[in-house]
Amino acid sequence: MQILQINKTLKMAHTLPQLHYAYDALEPYIDAKTMEIHHSKHHQTYTDKFNAALEKHPELFEKAPQDLLKDLSQIPEDIRQAVTNHGGGYLNHNLFWEMLRPGQENNMPQGALLEAINKSFTSFENFKTTFTNEAATKFGSGWTWLCKKDNGDLVILSTSNQDSPLSQGLTPIMTIDVWEHAYYLKHQNRRPEYIENFWKVANWAKAEELLAQA
Secondary structure (H helix, E strand, O other), rough: HHHHHHHHHHHHHOOOOOOOOOOOOOOOOOOOHHHHHHHHHHHHHHHHHHHHHOOOHHHHOOHHHHHHHHHHHHHHHHHHHHHHHHHHHHHHHHHHHHOOOOOOOOOOOOHHHHHHHHHHHHHHHHHHHHHHHHHHHHOOOOEEEEOOOOOOOOEEEEEEOOOOOHOOOOOEEEEEEHHHOOHHHHOOOOOHHHHHHHHHOOOOHHHHHHHOOO
């Protein structure tokens, strides 16, 4: 019985997602070495530690990570912080990789997403300036997000460490990782330079898809 339980847990364990592009596909905006380390080392560690926390309460493997983070009060207290940290790190990175695609000039949202951005921020340029400033001035490690509120409005916010906006009742539409490990090999301490390059590789098609699903 014990072996069956172990096999069941392993079968349901969360796994590191495969990227839909090569590590060097985002050059010169995000370098291949940073992508490789960020994905294969940092994200793998969050995945492993998230699984290790859930192994203490295997029934939680049956819930989607999104559902766990939407209501942290349902998480047993002995693993709540670990799920916040490592479950958040697992899920945040899952989304971040989908927010990226090979770069292009004049990269902008289209259609319903552009309309929603214009409605909430008056223009795309105003949104971009506000989002950039929020990401550049986020103190310490964390993320900056574009999220949808229950009333349909879009909002920009930052979270610390691996906290998820899902825990605040918001639906993520796009995000940028502003932990130093996301940019330090190429940009050193020049976070604004990294953010400017992010706009070249932002996957607006995925963001529009998430907006439609929200």
